[in-house]
Amino acid sequence: MKEIQLKYGCNPNQKPSRIYMQDGSELPVEVVNGKPGYINFLDALNGWQLVKELKAATNLPAATSFKHVSPAGAAVGLPLTETLAKIYSVDDLGDLSPLASAYARARGADRMSSYGDYIALSDVCDVDTARVISREFSDGIIAPGYEPEALEILKAKKKGAYNIIKVDADYMPQPLETKQIYGISFEQGRNDFAINDELFTNIVTENKDLPEAAVIDMKIAMITLKYTQSNSVCYVKNGQAIGIGAGQQSRIHCTRLAGSKADNWYLRQSPKVINLEFLDTLRRADKDNAIDLYIGEDYMDVLADGAWEKTFKVKPTVFTAEEKRAWLDANTEVTIGSDAFFPFSDNIDRAFRSGVKYVAQPGGSIRDDLVIESCNKHGMVMCMTGMRLFHH
Numbered sequence: 001m002k003e004i005q006l007k008y009g010c011n012p013n014q015k016p017s018r019i020y021m022q023d024g025s026e027l028p029v030e031v032v033n034g035k036p037g038y039i040n041f042l043d044a045l046n047g048w049q050l051v052k053e054l055k056a057a058t059n060l061p062a063a064t065s066f067k068h069v070s071p072a073g074a075a076v077g078l079p080l081t082e083t084l085a086k087i088y089s090v091d092d093l094g095d096l097s098p099l100a101s102a103y104a105r106a107r108g109a110d111r112m113s114s115y116g117d118y119i120a121l122s123d124v125c126d127v128d129t130a131r132v133i134s135r136e137f138s139d140g141i142i143a144p145g146y147e148p149e150a151l152e153i154l155k156a157k158k159k160g161a162y163n164i165i166k167v168d169a170d171y172m173p174q175p176l177e178t179k180q181i182y183g184i185s186f187e188q189g190r191n192d193f194a195i196n197d198e199l200f201t202n203i204v205t206e207n208k209d210l211p212e213a214a215v216i217d218m219k220i221a222m223i224t225l226k227y228t229q230s231n232s233v234c235y236v237k238n239g240q241a242i243g244i245g246a247g248q249q250s251r252i253h254c255t256r257l258a259g260s261k262a263d264n265w266y267l268r269q270s271p272k273v274i275n276l277e278f279l280d281t282l283r284r285a286d287k288d289n290a291i292d293l294y295i296g297e298d299y300m301d302v303l304a305d306g307a308w309e310k311t312f313k314v315k316p317t318v319f320t321a322e323e324k325r326a327w328l329d330a331n332t333e334v335t336i337g338s339d340a341f342f343p344f345s346d347n348i349d350r351a352f353r354s355g356v357k358y359v360a361q362p363g364g365s366i367r368d369d370l371v372i373e374s375c376n377k378h379g380m381v382m383c384m385t386g387m388r389l390f391h392h
Contacts, residue, residue: 004018004019004027004029006038010039029041030165030167032146034158034161035163039068039069040140043066043069043120043139044066044120046069047071047119047142047227048167050223051063051064054219054223058216060076060239061122062075062102062121063077063106063121063129065103065118066117066118066120067113070229070232072106072113072114073108073109074220074244075102077098077101077102078101078238079098084108084269085104086274087269087273088104088108097126099122099125100131103129109241110243110261117138118139119138119140120143122144124144125147126147127153138162139163141163141164142167143167144166144167176188191226191389193387193389199360200218202363203382203383204368204372204383205372205382207380207381210383214335214358217237217238217335217358218335218360220241221336222337224244225339225391226339228244228246228339229247229392230247230339231248231340232247233245233251233336233339235261236335237333242261243260243262243265244258251343251347252344252350255338256350263354264296266327270319273294279311282311294316299319331354333357333358335356337359338362340362340388341365344367344370360385361382361383362385362389364384
């Protein structure tokens with residue numbers, strides 16, 4: 001197929017809309033089911049690049065959950081703990097395949113943002129992964145292939161209209177890429193920079209103890225940032241992104257946004273949240289919304305008399321600021337990556353409050369010395385990669 005006609009572009013008034021190859025060659029994607037739209041393809045193609053690179057960098061199956069051309073989550077296929085399986089709502093599915101674990105992690109890290117996601121998988125979609133996807137509200141999926149039973153499970157979503165794309169895993173784009181803005185053509189070399197172990201060898205802090213698990217997390221952070229709308233910052237722990245701050249004009253706002261998401265990810269693992277008694281009739285999305293309110297500053301929206309009865313069997317006690325801080329203080333060994341240099345040390349101080357021990361950033365700020373000093377104060381390990389990863 002050389003062209004796919006789309007219903008419309010980013011918005012319904014933007015017609016006509018299509019995807020095609022400028023050189024007239026065959027598209028490297030095939031629509032297996034449904035009718036993906038313009039934004040679906042933007043998410044799918046960005047997501048596919050991300051998971052393809054994650055698989056190459058870590059030799060582990062990878063998955064990402066995309067929304068509005070930025071990942072809400074990204075992960076590799078490491079086994080789930082009992083607690084993670086519970087907060088990701090897959091504890092009733094038994095032992096999952098590595099690929100299914102990767103998607104459960106990618107989807108589960110920020111369930112609010114992942115609602116209605118476009119999924120990208122590095123490997124052929126297996127039955128386990130399809131079962132996880134089948135119970136989530138999602139717009140579609142892209143993968144290099146689908147097991148027959150997995151494909152039938154996915155086709156049943158959205159009354160048969162679920163968007164399923166198959167991508168040619170061997171396709172390599174041209175070295176130059178172009179796009180138009182306001183009728184003006186832009187051209188640049190494709191960002192094919194490979195993120196590997198060598199990128200993290202320039203350790204500039206007093207603490208130079210960088211374990212292999214942290215290197216994997218640094219790869220996940222930087223590859224995720226490579227396909228996240230800039231400015232962007234990514235927190236990673238144990239093989240998965242746990243907080244992504246995308247598209248902010250200020251670096252500290254990226255760090256705070258991603259840090260608050262990382263904090264929420266860890267707060268959801270606390271006994272006070274895990275032991276919440278929800279009504280049996282509550283939908284999955286409503287439960288996620290209630291948890292988000294309960295652990296946030298607007299907790300009375302869900303705990304006030306007349307409100308809690310619509311969500312819980314038993315009224316929960318308030319999760320106090322002191323209790324939350326005490327729980328968050330137990331979160332350690334977190335990695336943070338940034339797509340450009342940290343201009344001020346306040347980013348490091350904020351990251352430390354979310355358990356960050358390892359830092360990867362390009363460096364090059366006139367205040368690098370102050371950033372390094374802050375890392376040393378907190379006992380962090382920081383690598384300066386020398387490589388900026390803006391994405392627009």
